[in-house]
Amino acid sequence: MSKTNNYPVFEHWYRTCDWILQTSERMPKHTRFTINNRIVNLALENLDLLIFAIYSKNKIEYFKKINLNLERLRIFFRLVKDRRYISIKQYEYIMIEINKNGKMIGGWQKNESI
Numbered sequence: 001m002s003k004t005n006n007y008p009v010f011e012h013w014y015r016t017c018d019w020i021l022q023t024s025e026r027m028p029k030h031t032r033f034t035i036n037n038r039i040v041n042l043a044l045e046n047l048d049l050l051i052f053a054i055y056s057k058n059k060i061e062y063f064k065k066i067n068l069n070l071e072r073l074r075i076f077f078r079l080v081k082d083r084r085y086i087s088i089k090q091y092e093y094i095m096i097e098i099n100k101n102g103k104m105i106g107g108w109q110k111n112e113s114i
Contacts, residue, residue, distance in 0.1 A: 004051060007050070008104065010047075012100065012104060013046060016097045017044065019097070020039060023094075027080065027085045038076055039073065039076050042069045042076070043073065050066065059112050063112075074095065077095065078091070
């Protein structure tokens with residue numbers, strides 16, 4: 001069993017990444033090399049950063065990078081919503097998931113500093 005299975009924040013973001021990948025595949029093809037790639041790359045980078053944080057003794061730098069990427073994702077998803085590449089319902093869903101992930105990272109960070 002992988003060490004990542006013991007981290008609910010990893011499992012949550014893994015499922016969120018799956019949703020992001022599925023949703024990005026349905027966006028207009030002309031967005032593939034612009035906003036679509038940015039969103040997918042940020043989501044996958046956060047998955048990488050979570051793995052690094054799990055296996056690292058100094059997690060703070062990873063937490064900062066993850067939170068910055070979450071903020072970037074919020075902005076990019078707002079943009080694709082405004083351009084009607086995703087629905088309002090999809091936008092609301094992903095904002096909830098991104099915020100939930102941010103709270104989980106914050107809790108983990110607080111727990112690490114105790």
